[in-house]
Amino acid sequence: xxxxxxxxxxxxxxxxxxxDKPLSNDERGKFIYYEVVSLRDVSAExxxxxxxxxxNSATKAFKITAESDSAIQAGGKMVxxxxxxxxxxxxxxxKYNFYAETRDGKYRFWLTDFEFIPYQRDRYGNFVASTxxxxxxxxxxxxxxxxxxxxxxxxxxxxxxxxxxxxxSAMADSTAANxxxxxxxxxxxxxxx
Numbered sequence: 366x367x368x369x370x371x372x373x374x375x376x377x378x379x380x381x382x383x384x385d386k387p388l389s390n391d392e393r394g395k396f397i398y399y400e401v402v403s404l405r406d407v408s409a410e411x412x413x414x415x416x417x418x419x420x421n422s423a424t425k426a427f428k429i430t431a432e433s434d435s436a437i438q439a440g441g442k443m444v445x446x447x448x449x450x451x452x453x454x455x456x457x458x459x460k461y462n463f464y465a466e467t468r469d470g471k472y473r474f475w476l477t478d479f480e481f482i483p484y485q486r487d488r489y490g491n492f493v494a495s496t497x498x499x500x501x502x503x504x505x506x507x508x509x510x511x512x513x514x515x516x517x518x519x520x521x522x523x524x525x526x527x528x529x530x531x532x533x534s535a536m537a538d539s540t541a542a543n544x545x546x547x548x549x550x551x552x553x554x555x556x557x558x
Contacts, residue, residue, distance in 0.1 A: 388522050391477065396502050396518075398525045399475040402533060409435055412467035412536060416474075419535040420463075427463060439463045443524040445481075445517055455492045457483040459521050460499055465532075474532060476525050479503075481517055 388396040404412065413435060420427045420439050431438040441463050447456035459481050465474040480499025484492040502521060506514035 386522070386526055388479075388518070388525065390503075394503060395477050396479050396521075397475055397477040398529060399473070400529060400533075401471060401473040402536065403471045404537065405470055407470060407539075409467045409469045411539075412472045413437070415536050415538070416465045416467065416472070416532075419532055422535075435468065436464070436466045441476075443521070443528070445520045445524070447516075455484050457481055457517070458494065459502070459517070459524070461525075472536060474529070476528070479521055481521075 386398075388398055391397040391399075416437050417429075417432065420429055420437065426443075427439040427441045429437065429439045439462070440460065442458045442460045444455050444458050446453045459479050461476050461480070462478045463474070463476055465472060479502040481502055482494050482496060482499045485495040487493045502518055
């Protein structure tokens, strides 16, 4: 009889650990991932340099659209995969906007404006975007697509949580910002050949 409560406790603990932090809604009704992080004794310009270094190191994931001394705005996309048993294939991509603002000792960042673009196979068998126009994730799907759309939202939540963890670890790493600023380009002499 003591095994049953223990089994139930382990089951609920496994379910609680496996859940991701869900996406919230902002004042516009859009999905948003928002977080404020404190880092003591770090200047705003050092945090801004680290954020720019993170966005520049992931060149295929982000495109910086606006940058100032205390804020960075970038656009990005993540590929959503559909998995059946062992096989996995991309079912679409989610485009989003990434914002980061820094102050002395703290920074905040958020991901918002999520838009889903479905993929289809082209004549060569590659998965490509079927359209350039994205569908906002906040839009309620019809009854037939409700389960699939919920899967897209869940996958987007998982990818946003992973991206946030990578960004927070890059912001906490003080050596990453120092390594970016010290790149020397070699001088090429055309006089001696």
